[in-house]
Amino acid sequence: MKHIIYLFTRYFHDVIIALEAILANKMKSMLTALGIMFGVAAVISMLAIGKGAQQEVLEQIKLVGVNNIIVSPTETSLSSAESGTTGSGGNVRRYSPGLTLQDAEAIESAIPTVSKVSPVISLNYHAVLEGRSYPVALEGVSATYFELLNVNLVNGSVFSEQQSEGGLPVCVIGDNIKNRFFSTEDPIGKHIKCGDTWLEVIGLIERRDFTASASDEMGISSTDNKIFVPVKTMLLRFNDRARINPEVLESVARGGDGGNNSEASVVTATHQLDKIIVQVEATEHLSATADIVKRMLLRRHSDIYDFEVTVPELLLKQQQKTNDIFNIVLGAIASISLVVGGIGIMNIMLASVWERIREIGTRQAIGASRKDIIVQFLAESTLISVSGGMIGIILGVIMARLINVMADIQTVVSLFSVLVAFGVSATVGIVFGYIPAKRAANQDPVESLRH
Template identity: 70%
Template sequence: MKKTPVYIYMRYAHNVGIAVEAILSNKVKSMLTALGIMFGVAAVISMLAIGKGAQQEVLEQIKLVGVNNIIVTPVVQSFNDNSNGDSENNQSKKYSRGLHRMDAQAILETIPSVQRVSPVVSINYHAVKMGKSYPVTLEGVSPDYFEMLNINLDMGKQFSEQQTDNGMPVCVIGNNIRNRFFNQENPLGQYIKCGQVWLKVIGTISKRDFTTSASDEMGISTSDNKIIIPVKTMLMRFKDRGSINPELMNNMARGGSMFFMGGSNDDEESSNQKETSTNQLDKIIIQVENTEQLSATAEVIKRLILRRHSNVYDFEVTVPELLLKQQQKTNEIFNIVLGAIAGISLIVGGIGIMNIMLASVWERIREIGTRQAIGASRKDIIAQFLAESTLISITGGLIGIIIGVVLANLIHLMADIKTIISFYSVFIAFGVSATVGIIFGYIPAKRAASQDPVESLRH
């Protein structure tokens, strides 16, 4: 008699039904058998969620620092430190005025691969409006700054060429400052006082996502508490650390100390204390046309500034994107290790299933003999025990998915670690758990089918 598809379906459905009855009749043992799969799947999902979150943070940081950017920052040196010998002492007497706008201009005009340059001067102030005071970071930049760091405006516009060249008192404010001073009104055209200067608001910055792991060393910082003004406005109306008295230069060359002159009368920024920093700028941000040119351009920038600074290493050149991409590669390796460790727990769970199923074969040997005696074939016995192990794995996998999702969210809430649960990680974890059930369930199923019916009935 030819076996129709319906007959085959009914026969194997019957075998699966017997497997379900066996699982339900031994709930505790089945649950304990599935524990390894549950925690294995939960570990895979939570570990991959941590890895995915770390990768996403790196991508966000790359967006924050801008694409193909190079950061030049000053390094404060002591001119009176003669402890390194005569050669160092001679070098310390060489005059370098520090990081200056002329350095930024030279980089833009000299290096062909450079696309944009923005000098940056940052000062901490208290902004005042209608008697309300709020701590802010006043930052002087060029108009290219917004595009280089992917800063978008939700209202108003950036500085015009006329406003930039003439050092006009205009500003673009961050989201927190807007909410603090202009919560119920349109900020455009309004004025904010910083020190003795009234700044006209011409634009507001859209709120940006900012991760706690981001750092100012790589040029990553939130714009929410910033008031951004043209760099010439900063130098003309607030503070210009590059305004140095020539007599003091000679004093420094003779080994004396250097102190700052000029600037505003703001109570936070100008005091009678002497400052040793002569850097006019806090950083220079340079954007290169192609990623492939980053390393070479950074080296050229280093040599150019070193020559302009009389061979004094009073600056540092950083390529944030390359550092972040290296960090991303490290994260990927870390993710592979985490996934492998979590995968081992799935294999251990599979071994547990195989051991329990092998013991179950011995315990149910009379049942196997009875089924064989009434006409069950070896394929039926294999199907029954294979279905049993697979169902345990699938059930454990489904419960493990729930545990993994909950665990990933708990990690995010309690440890403040960003986690992202992807469909891919859930699919992989569940697919592996089902595969483990089939692979490790086949050996016990085959052993059950190989039993001699007569010997089985004797037990």
């Protein structure tokens, strides 16, 4: 402790002299620190962009659910010419029913690595209550849907097994629906009309921050403007697109009847479901399970590829990896500014040594040691770089905010990036200030006084 106090009192005067020299040459000191300022600002803003991108990906993973596979339909026209199979009656057409509830049940029961499955049926409807009509997205889902996509309820409960299997008229509503129809009362137990069906509200979903890009890239959307009903309620009481399949099958069965043997008639697959969400027990099984799901559905759909299997989490992690590489490159480029700023400090300090050579000689003549001279010039360069770093931190935070507002790019300034920028700026001052300080300390006092 005594040694520390001694060092502080011994060299404190040298630091004061360095500070006075900086204040006496404000413009030169400010210009010297410019490189550090913009270097630190660039590093902070680039790290903020990287952190923002990482946070956005994590939010998207939360929105699409962890370890989820999404099976979505594709519009595929099925014709006799596409089948490539012939028989005694000419071309034999293959038929696919599209995505059905039976597909979802088969995936859940037959694949051991699958933990939960939820079919999804989406329709646009108008909700009506007391003469007020409001457009809503009506979705038929299973009770596990809310757990699969991390959707939390603030009140009430999800569908019970009896409500799901019986197709009862119950629903869980989003926050916007609550605010529109039940702004001053508890919606649980109340009824709301969709089409010709009155639905009892049994649950309320919490309001959820939503990343718009997730909708574009992963096919998901906010729950705030949705009404969720059991999937069998949707099929029984609203719309079951599979009901048209007998007509399509009859059209296929007629084959070339009607004098059109030479032309292949076209049949379009009708999908009962808009999506099947499959949750895998462990991340390492995602790719293998996705492949098994694809092969199973191909067999069930007569080898007709009228669906698409995607693994959002793997896609998002690949996107995060790309973002990380991009941000490392941006950070490295921004760090060059710090090196340039450090070289600028070294050049200015070397020039300052020659400008103040008489001052150095005078200090040495009155008893200053070489360590005193080193501390003085080292403190001067460090103070300049640290001051520039502090101003750069402020500029970096402002730049990150401007990028967020003007370019609509999510940015997050972390304490880590601020500490790194401040530490680097101090290190630059010490490293690039040592050579000028050493040069000043090695001056011959007699020669210095002759100048």
